[in-house]
Amino acid sequence: MLKPLTPAQAIEQAEMILSVVESLVGSKEDLHDVRGDELAMLLSIVREILTNVTK
Known part of the structure; x- marks a missing residue:
């Protein structure tokens, strides 16, 4: 999905x-208001970026 060119760019994206x-979380009075699927998607993108950096 995301293909950073350098580790610095990947870290910046993360x-x-x-x-x-x-x-997103800070703007909600209650964490239950944050949609789990949105959060999961963002976190999986962060995970992918960090995986690319450490390869």
Whole structure:
């Protein structure tokens, strides 16, 4: 899905996605308001990015 060119770019993408997740969660009064599928998708993207960096 995402193919970062360098580890620095991959880390930057991961940090961007993590900040989106944090703002998503932080903007909700109750964590149950966050849709699980949205969160799972974002976290799987972060996982994929970090896997690409460590290869």
